[in-house]
Amino acid sequence: MNSKVNSKRTRRGSGAITLRDVAKLAGVAPITASRAVNTPGQVSPEVLKKVLDAVQRTGYVPNRMAGGLASSRSRLIAAIVPSTVMSVFMETIEALNSTLFDAGYQLMLGQSGYSAAREEKLLDAVIGRRPDGIFLTGVMHSGKGRTRLLASGIPVVETWDLTRTPIDMLIGFSHLDIGHEVAKFLLGKGRRRLAVIRAEDERAGRRATAFAETVARGGQRDVLVVNVGDSRSLKSGREAMVRLLAQAPDTDAIFCSSDLLALGVMTEARARRISIPKQIALVGFGDVPFLADMVPALSTVRINGAAIGQQAAHFLIERAEGRPVSPHIVDVGFSIVERDTT
Amino acid sequence: MNSKVNSKRTRRGSGAITLRDVAKLAGVAPITASRAVNTPGQVSPEVLKKVLDAVQRTGYVPNRMAGGLASSRSRLIAAIVPSTVMSVFMETIEALNSTLFDAGYQLMLGQSGYSAAREEKLLDAVIGRRPDGIFLTGVMHSGKGRTRLLASGIPVVETWDLTRTPIDMLIGFSHLDIGHEVAKFLLGKGRRRLAVIRAEDERAGRRATAFAETVARGGQRDVLVVNVGDSRSLKSGREAMVRLLAQAPDTDAIFCSSDLLALGVMTEARARRISIPKQIALVGFGDVPFLADMVPALSTVRINGAAIGQQAAHFLIERAEGRPVSPHIVDVGFSIVERDTT
């Protein structure tokens, strides 16, 4: 009677079918079963059949956590967005997710909620999962965040903006150029008393600044800038329009930092019987799909969000498979879509 | 010279800081460092300080894949949605995600893309990650899917619908009741020639059927049902309205299967100078936030999507921590929000 035998430590796992079970049933070594499942070309047809049979019979689903730990490749990509509801970024996320999925990757989604503290917590949580790549909406401004990301060694792609100092890869467009171009566009239409309605968003701020800069060289007066909190609310747009008209009733063109804000402006204008575009021309931002079919249809700045997502997925996959990516900065540009409101 | 020494197999991990490194630096055993990080109460103040110091100095971020493998708890929750762009489910997902995050869980997001084949692949991919819970939008009808989910042993919550045979937990509301109630509501307003515009969606179909049933007992004629493909497109609504008016120009009330479709109806009505609600009353579904502030404001069926997400998170967390959940079926109900279009 050996007490050691009786005191054997036992530990039950999840109780699920493992590769060992499959291998035993197929009469091969675990590693052979692994190869049959993952790289069928490396295994003889008979063995392949035996293993696949065993997989079928047992209902085996590989444990990717274990696989990831062993291979240091989680096949997980993390994406961080400010919000998911009525967000312009969702087209990008959808394209990203579906391209990744087809390549065998899963997406982890984190919401930073426009809060720096939360973003930092989120970053640690994300890095702890050891994803093979991290997708960021916008560029990471926080020094702490940059350091942490750099230290993690995980491939990162920043998006929806341009910077000279990306952490790693970058896919975006110039918000300054947008401001300039929209201003030129409206000046070209003969508008001289221009205004901006913008959300509390650093990128929207840059578009507004550039807009004002160009107008200063061709307008009749300075650009009136009205600030609002939430870019995803029609109501904010209505309220901003009320304030704007109180301050500058002769305004003849407005550039909004989102399509939804522009829709609010249209709503308020209609209530006051102000004609758009006759009295006031209106340009939005984002090209929310459904607004193209409204009457009047909104003129807006179109960003190819899906292209950003797809490109980001490709970059991240390349890097995850150990291939370098070059060039690693892509400017996808933008276009001004002219419809009825200008 | 022992050749065994020279032929030692080496395998490099990710190269990141591990708990061992931290423990060594702090002069304690790895398990002690683990306790200091995860259950600080179990460790003496001095040891705690030494370990936390080492964590700071090294920038250690725990590897949750390894932890998950060892403890059979991934602290990962998977959510499956049909789509993320302009989807009514995103409020639910946002609430789910943020409640989960505060409890230390991460969300994996999968898009089924309204395709059964993709959903099945997705299910396997998801189960392979060994999440501590799975969130489903809608109930799982596919027998294969149900079997796989059941076999996995992972807690599941189905949402946005009711059924007598849930896989596990369920948080939803009755689409039949909605159809009945909206019909009653419109009949109560004196409308007698009613119509439905509905997307190709099984749940929308059930609402339409119930609607027609109730109208059959109080209307002047059968409900005209117009089918459209995409519930997230204003354009579909406009086109449906055109067809509807061609077939039944005397229609005096329309129930749409989404707010966006209703917006399309409003757009087309305006173009034709049909007065809403004077000539035609209009009810949407979903209560997309911004439509409350349009003019005229859309009457609609409101679902508390955020409540569903939060409740689902709580259920899933309870089960992940090994506590039973009871009752495990919750009907969150709905409300008809009357605004200008009725």
Add this chain to the structure above:
DNA sequence: TTGAAAGCGCTAACAA
């Protein structure tokens, strides 16, 4: 309160 041993389920490295 602390630690040693064992092992979660898989794959990299090497050998046959």
Add this chain to the structure above:
DNA sequence: TTGTTAGCGCTTTCAA
């Protein structure tokens, strides 16, 4: 082509 061995980084179990 197949198998052996070791170990990914952590936590459970047991013992002190």
